[in-house]
Amino acid sequence: MTLGISLHTDMDDIDSIFADDVELIQNADVLEEDYTPQQIICRDNVLEQYTSVFKPIYKGRPPQNAFLYGDTGVGKTAATKYLRQNLEQDIEQKNKRLPESEQVSLTVIWINCENFTTGDHKTSSYQVAVGIVNRLRDTGNRITGTGYAPQDVYDIMYEELDKLDGTVLVILDEVDKIGDDDTLLYELPRSRDIGYVENVRVGVIGISNDYTFRKNLSPKVKDSLCETEIKFPAYDAGELGQILSTRADLALYDTAYTQETINLCSALAYKEASGSARRAIRLLRRSAEIAEENGSQQIEEKHIRQADKDLEYGNIVESIVDQDDEKLYILKALAHLDEAGLTPARTRTIHAAYARVVRTYNAETGKEPLTQRGMFNHLSKLVMFGFVNTIDHNKGVGGGQWNEHEFSDDVNPRKVKDAFEDRNLQWVNIDVRGIKD
Ligand SMILES: Nc1ncnc2c1ncn2[C@@H]1O[C@H](COP(=O)(O)OP(=O)(O)O)[C@@H](O)[C@H]1O
Ligand SMILES: [Mg+2]
Structure with a gap:
């Protein structure tokens, strides 16, 4: 086989398997984010622990709760999907051999908590409860993510859950997005003990990328949800190689x-x-x-x-894109100053530009910009995150001392614009002429 010949110009080269086709990718689906691999490799230890969490469900016994954690990309979602598939298949097989009264009934509800951020409403226990209700209801009967008192939503959720029987396994992926209000994480795993449901047994699996989230969970949640904790360690280069080869x-x-x-x-x-x-x-x-x-x-x-x-x-x-609004406004202010050749800029210059940005984007609500001090706290975070660099000026005794700021090498106005686009925020031009003292 001859490689290195451009097939665009030499379509007669029948020696090449690519003679009709210059594509390198044979099956693009396999490289998609949502592809579930048939085999989970290099994870024997973790899978062994994880499998034992599912065993009681297979046996028709009360389910366990589990909390999975580890950095992003280490196979938490993939392993969970893989075990879920196997569990459902194996239960189906098992049920075929059993009289109806002894069959195991399992309903799995998979919620990715990241997708429960609607508009201004951050993901919360409430929003996730709404999500669970809607998974269990027909299209025409769904409830909206606003307009109910929280307790009503939880009541509706338990009512819906209790219409089922056997085991309900609720999988909460990216559960750290649920934020501070962990009501659901505490109550759901114990719902039968508390008396919220009678007919079903609820098991909860929480999956988190965020180590601090786990650390900060209330002791009550740690007691219930974190009954079993499974850590997914990062892969080393060799393991990544094996996973990649297979793919x-x-x-x-x-x-x-x-x-x-x-x-x-x-x-x-x-x-x-x-x-x-x-x-x-x-x-x-x-x-x-x-x-x-x-x-x-x-x-x-x-x-x-x-x-x-x-x-x-x-x-x-x-x-x-992940930054809060104040930080986005500051980055936008810096983008305009940068484009006008006004960076590095002193804090008060940035504040003046930032104030214009805030007023432009909040003309309707009348929301006011933070004070310079308030803004500076956010600016310091941006420095800490590596988006912005600080330049210290120290003119020695009597010469004064001040700081200037500019984008780090990683950030430029183009990226900030792209981020605004990703957030569906219009990129309004802000005039920063004459802003620098
Ligand atoms: N052990 C593994 N074997 C095969 N594929 C894996 C393995 N671990 C991760 N992957 C793949 O790597 C990607 C990221 O894994 P994922 O489970 O989504 O990570 P996490 O949920 O921990 O962020 C997915 O495409 C997944 O299929
Ligand atoms: Mg994941």
């Missing part, structure tokens, strides 16, 4: 990549995303796309390097 084997044509491709993608994901398999898979996918765009039949190092840069860009934009 590449299904997703890419054999000639599209080499062991070096796998090694470099794994090494970069290990180094830059602390052992995230998600990052490794995204990197492989982006590399393959770039190679395709370049008409290359094989992923080369330069494609992987470029892909890595692309992902970093996306990551920064994503982390800007």
Whole structure:
């Protein structure tokens, strides 16, 4: 087989398996975020612990509650989907052999708490309870995420749950998004003990990326939800390599990549995303796309390097999107100052620009900007997060001391604009001329 010949110009090259096709990706689904792998590899220890959490359900005994934690991309969601699938299949098989009275009944409700942020309403126990109700109701009968007193929503939820029988397993993925109000996390696992339900047994699995969330859970929640805790450690580069090989084997044509491709993608994901398999898979996918765009039949190092840069860009934009409104306004103020060549800028200049931004975006509500001191607290956080750099000026005795701020190397106005777009916020131009003293 001849590699390295551009098939766009040489379609007669019948030696190449790509003669009709310059694509490197054979099965793109396998590289999608929501793809569930048939095998979970390098996770024997964790899977063993996790399987024993599900055993009582299979046996028709009271379910256990469990709390899973670990960094993003370490297989928490994948392992859970995998075990859920197996549990449901195995119960179905088992039930076929049993008389109806002895059959095991299981309902699984999967909620990704991240998706329960609607408009101004942050994800909360309340919103998730609404989500559970709506999973159990027909389309015409759903309730809205506003307009009910919290206690009413919980009552409706328990009423709906109690219409079922057997075991209800509620899986709360990204549960850290639920925030401070952990009512649901405390009550749901104990709902039968408290007397909220009689007919069903409720088991809850909470999955979290956020270590501090686990640490800050109230002792009551720790007692109930965290009955079993399973830690998903980060992958090392070798493990990432194995996961990636398996995935590449299904997703890419054999000639599209080499062991070096796998090694470099794994090494970069290990180094830059602390052992995230998600990052490794995204990197492989982006590399393959770039190679395709370049008409290359094989992923080369330069494609992987470029892909890595692309992902970093996306990551920064994503982390800007995650900031609260005040910080977004400050970043926007800095973007305008930057574009006008006015950075680095002193705090009071930034504050003046920030105040214009706040007033522009809140013309209807009349919300006022924070004081300079109030804004400075947010600005300091942005420095801490690495979005903004501080330049210390110290003119020695009598010369005064002041700080100036500018974007760090990771941030530029373009990324802030992209973040606004991702948040569906219009990018209004703010005039910062004459703002600097
Ligand atoms: N042990 C594994 N075996 C196969 N694929 C895995 C494994 N761990 C993670 N993955 C894949 O890596 C990606 C990220 O995993 P995911 O379970 O979503 O991470 P988390 O939920 O911990 O953030 C998914 O595409 C998943 O299929
Ligand atoms: Mg996940």
